[in-house]
Amino acid sequence: MGGNAKSQIDIDATVKSVRSGDRVALARAITLVESQRPDDHHRAQGLLDRLLPDTGKAIRVGISGVPGAGKSTLIDQLGLNLVAQGHKVAVLAVDPTSSRSGGSILGDKTRMGRLAMEANAFIRPSPAGDSLGGVTKTTRETIALVEAAGYDVVLVETVGVGQSETAVSNMVDVFVVVGLPGAGDELQGIKRGLLELADVIAVNKAEGDNVDRANRAAMEYRTALHILAAGQQNWSPVVLTVSARDNLGLDELWTKVLERHESLRESGALLKRRSAQAVAWMREIFEQRLLASFKGSRQAAKQWTQLEDNVRAGDMTPAAAALELSRLVGVKDSE
């Protein structure tokens, strides 16, 4: 869609259509919040402000795991199960690498082909973006939009190989890691950092000949988590085995997600988590705006490049160059 068409969106009409669950309006609203055009930012903000009272009602679940673990198969099947139970399911993705590798993890909707056909499911590919910050900002805003459109389950998929899983854990209520059957070596493939974010670990592909290996992997996860959780109160992730392909264990997985959500809500931790996320969100937006405005100035951009060259050549220390940059925006040396 061209920039002009986007900027012609009538905000009042869009607010009404999004609230009524109109998918076309929702898709357009998301395109507006993803837009990089400065004049769209203002309109996007206006839209989000208007829809804010309608947000916050969904269960927000992050789903991560190494490529090939079965995330999209699992989301496809879990999503179908939830739709069959009367839920409205939105699936979003955070994949900061997609713009470079040329293919978004969800760019091909056939990966969730059956869910994509459902009237009560909404699948949105990862936004293009060259920074994780940019991608996560629009994903947070997209969560708000799909909630305003009445989706009561939001699944946010991310590949567990970078920084994106931390970013996603900062925008969801419950975090699920999809693991693979297989012994020790496989476990090494999942980084400790990813495990530490998990509320639920689902060892996938636990069917047929794989069942034994999946059970062994589940045991190993439990052991690893036991060690990781030592000394940490309030953190005891659940490990279970599932088969996304054969739709085994997915009801139990969802029950665990709901239990976790409920216990967070009851203890007040959910509210705390969401308020902390809102503050982190504000900080991110502010930092991005500050940096964008700084880099937007021709003079500053020139200096920036020059200083980077100096640091690269070893003529200047990173600290000295950063100090110089700070002076450019009026930060006093003592600050």
Ligand code: GDP
């Ligand atoms: P993703 O990269 O994590 O999204 O993984 P995919 O969902 O694309 O799955 C990777 C491969 O594993 C595909 O060939 C799937 O068909 C297969 N797969 C996914 N779930 C299962 C499962 O429960 N059992 C088996 N046997 N294969 C599965």
